[in-house]
Amino acid sequence: MFFTSDNAGPAHPSVMQALMDANTGYASGYGSDDGMTRVRAMIQEIFEAPEAAVHLVATGTAANALTLATLSNPWDTIFCSPMAHIHEDECNAPEFYTGGTKLTLVPATDAKMTPDALRASILGEETRGVHGPQRGPVSITQATEKGTVYSVAELQALTAVAHEFGLKTHLDGARFTNALVSLGCSPAEMTWKAGIDAVSFGGTKNGLLGVEACIFFDPAASWEFELRRKRGAHLFSKHRYLSAQMEAYLTDDLWLTLAAKANAACARLITGLKTAKDVEIQYQSQSNLVFFDAPRGLHQRMLAAGAHYYVTSGDPDSGPADEVLTGRLVCDWSCDHAAIDQFITLLTQ
Amino acid sequence: MFFTSDNAGPAHPSVMQALMDANTGYASGYGSDDGMTRVRAMIQEIFEAPEAAVHLVATGTAANALTLATLSNPWDTIFCSPMAHIHEDECNAPEFYTGGTKLTLVPATDAKMTPDALRASILGEETRGVHGPQRGPVSITQATEKGTVYSVAELQALTAVAHEFGLKTHLDGARFTNALVSLGCSPAEMTWKAGIDAVSFGGTKNGLLGVEACIFFDPAASWEFELRRKRGAHLFSKHRYLSAQMEAYLTDDLWLTLAAKANAACARLITGLKTAKDVEIQYQSQSNLVFFDAPRGLHQRMLAAGAHYYVTSGDPDSGPADEVLTGRLVCDWSCDHAAIDQFITLLTQ
């Protein structure tokens, strides 16, 4: 009953095998390995973007911070939701990499920014000439940090607002594939065809050891990104091991298969949660994580019984038993249906 | 005949096996995995430093930049040799991570700073009160970027100068183990007993896929380092894969064995180079890389014959055949003695 995070499970065996296969003989370093050439071509094909710049890094925070820095000036403010990972969980990495931008928090419904809220936030900035921050890029998380998913139309509406003001758009796709299989659209439809300029295309949360691709549909940003990556100490000398992971990920639809498994596991959890007394689901999750409210006493019982997950509001260990606290359940590709059923059985007994 | 870099060869099979072994079930992320607990204890024991703070990152540049940033203020200047990797090969990563320090280049002999040169450089800074940069840490590369190795006495003499001025000392140990086995001393003798305050303890160039340990003998720096690492996007969610590499590295003396193999390969090369006509060895290499001067024509012949290495001065492809250019040969643990012999045979025929 492990639901703490999609970074807690193992990497997929095919990925491990690819690492082993890559570990032979000499290879060029620093991104000039043959594997990277193949990975670049695969991503360009999958995204129907033959000119796109593609670079790999090893952490999601690096992907976000480096990509946003490439799209920003230090005097900008970046628009994102209040739940955005770049705001809550990166210890000021975007501020560091951009040289001091602000983040403007756009009110969100179901963890998703709305076009109206985004427009209002944009209009609220850059109203004071040189005195206030300038309007910078818009960063959209897909799937969101709360498990919800923007429809393609919702993405289009947001990017239309951004482009109306001449602003660039970034997709934080740490759970890109979970959203993609949930929507059933193509990568192009969820990105550049919907007005996205750059993507953090995550693999770490979906079966890799630690690789994310940074994709710029306008390749003019490529060299600046490379300099920022090197200066940020994120260029791997033995780059082949990043390439190998990503290549395995994109081979035989592994990425899609793994995300579908994680989503299905989460859907099973949600179905079960709905049958439980005293439990209320927060956010309309469509991907691989779900938040639920329950009394402290119930959380205590579950945790004592061996369930592993985070209570994200308050202390589960002390306080009134009937106080309602929020729990977060995350499923990855390896999530065991038996464990889910055991969890639901415990919850509903 | 691959001598381009010690990051071009494969990782050691034991390291790959450790990755496979680590890839089972759920594990805590972000450095709280059990493997990291073991790694920390192993390093503390190996370095005879039970209180030392130990953290892992995936690139040598990250290890150097984050460690130096933790030891510096933005208004400092860091003392290092003109050949230092932090100066020549990190695209301003130290300047970025420190928030804008300078590097003061201390003249070096055989790629090693001397105590007198260091003292003169230190005395040349911080002479103008608030107007000039303040004296910051001293960064020493061991083994040096040219393959030479400071003796323990030489390290002691340098750190004594630094400490005389109240300055901290950093050891860039990207090739730490190559130096260690060359000297035949203990890790403690080559670090804190010799006055070193913090170490970038490299594994990537010695058989790992990509892991370096940052070691602070004064653990008070630990939390600041952790915040800097996270803010720099260098904290791995699936940290177990870093721990596993380092644990395999330190098990059964693998690290020492691999460095000894690389050094022995290089020694064999050097022996051969000395027998070659028109070849002159630069720097008194004691580790796993060697620089040699030879006429362009000779370089051309070698490269055409399938030798892989960098010519670090001038263009091997065009120019007078008798112009002397410098070549760099690097051996890693996997370096094949047959290839060395083939290289020498070609060179001397």
Added chain:
Amino acid sequence: MFFTSDNAGPAHPSVMQALMDANTGYASGYGSDDGMTRVRAMIQEIFEAPEAAVHLVATGTAANALTLATLSNPWDTIFCSPMAHIHEDECNAPEFYTGGTKLTLVPATDAKMTPDALRASILGEETRGVHGPQRGPVSITQATEKGTVYSVAELQALTAVAHEFGLKTHLDGARFTNALVSLGCSPAEMTWKAGIDAVSFGGTKNGLLGVEACIFFDPAASWEFELRRKRGAHLFSKHRYLSAQMEAYLTDDLWLTLAAKANAACARLITGLKTAKDVEIQYQSQSNLVFFDAPRGLHQRMLAAGAHYYVTSGDPDSGPADEVLTGRLVCDWSCDHAAIDQFITLLTQ
């Protein structure tokens, strides 16, 4: 009828005379002038803080950004109101000088943070270990950007919350003296006795050409501040001209007299505004600036008649005549009572 800003009026003649008087013979530069020695002693005496560190800069943004940077780490978040000058009007200067902190916007009532809101904001940060920003200093603007003034008890309550969490407190006193004369308390009572750790003590908006003092009640911060000031290019070579302004300011209670004049002018405006039809005062101003709501048509009539002030919401020139827009009126020491009366007469006719 000039009410655009308290930086639009002239400097006081005594200040100009002091500049002339200082312009004789040779003087030490960079803050070592005799005038600075006197200024430091005067401020220490006025603030009843004989150990305080005192430094001068020429702009309010420099005072805020440098002082906050001295109190912060780059991975912190600074707590302030959403109307704070450091958030709205400094083009990311705090983010730049701190090396990338965030600002956490604490909801404000009447432009003033409340202890409860501050506590809730503090509790909302640093809940994710190394992943989120760490709690940094609390910055309080006194008088606020909207003209309201914290009572001493309100300041004490805020700083008590900050200190409960071990956080430092900064007072943005661009309009320090306007607040002080409004409260009728002593500088010590409004600062360190109320739990303030550092102050931006403004002079520019109150009759100087451009000088602010940065005061640290714990002088341990002094040298770091000096290095930050120099590195920020805010150390004046001909420092005597800053000292002379501040010395004149503090002589014969000029600072108090000027602020009292500005406040009195604003009070006269407020009295008049209250008599006007269709005008509603926003915020309970107790200092030298006041915001008022009025229909666009009324703003248009006033501006056409020669009144100078900013309409801070919407475009006064186009839109429905009955739409309510906010105007801002600011009085400085030179503000003419005849102009005020003329303004009110126009407004109410």
Added chain:
Amino acid sequence: MFFTSDNAGPAHPSVMQALMDANTGYASGYGSDDGMTRVRAMIQEIFEAPEAAVHLVATGTAANALTLATLSNPWDTIFCSPMAHIHEDECNAPEFYTGGTKLTLVPATDAKMTPDALRASILGEETRGVHGPQRGPVSITQATEKGTVYSVAELQALTAVAHEFGLKTHLDGARFTNALVSLGCSPAEMTWKAGIDAVSFGGTKNGLLGVEACIFFDPAASWEFELRRKRGAHLFSKHRYLSAQMEAYLTDDLWLTLAAKANAACARLITGLKTAKDVEIQYQSQSNLVFFDAPRGLHQRMLAAGAHYYVTSGDPDSGPADEVLTGRLVCDWSCDHAAIDQFITLLTQ
């Protein structure tokens, strides 16, 4: 006998008068004052550059750091002489404002970079692709920190090298006018006609209280500079007092007159120094400062007799009487010929 610095003397009375004259009524702030409009036009005319962007700041370090930051990327290295003020005397301000560039020190003869040395330095950088710093702008100090002056031909030769590599050129003109009157050329000839892209045009060392103009001959840089200036806290609210100083400076050739006086005073000093026993002049000064070698005993005698100047090598107070130390003598516009004669008399008696 005050020769410590050209920032130690008084501002010129005409400048003070201009300040007084500007101190009347209301004025727009932040660079939109009428005075600034006039100043911009005057500088454009004087430099024969009707499109040039012109902005004012209050310190020379701000002028240099902001201008260089506008011309640089954070991953660049800036080329300058080892004696450059930006290297020695700005406490890492360029590194701070640029976000972490390096400075590459180009060997200098008589404190002047030569085209050959510059070319060699440029060729020595950007040789490692993404790994090393990229080539950034070239910064030339005119007059140099040692009092020497580049001829127009020398400037042209340097900028030709820079432009050959596509690099921008910056003139640190803290003593711009001293060089200009020394050369007897026009401002255009010493700047854009000689290939200079941007200038720090100093006034502070030549009779102002504290104003420097930043001039970009390509006005495309203007808005970025403005954002950097504001973010750096160097935009003055009461900007009219900067404009007034600069306007007075450029009126009736005051700037030229003052620099000519300073240069003449220095020339008189040099003539005298040449007659002194045991005194040797360093550097071929052509402006308003001169360095000279003399035995410690002679320095001690001069300082004891009331001469004020810096000994820039070693401690004048202790050590062998016959050890040779370097002294620096600086003349500003107010420098008294009687004092010079008194100095020389003392020196030669």
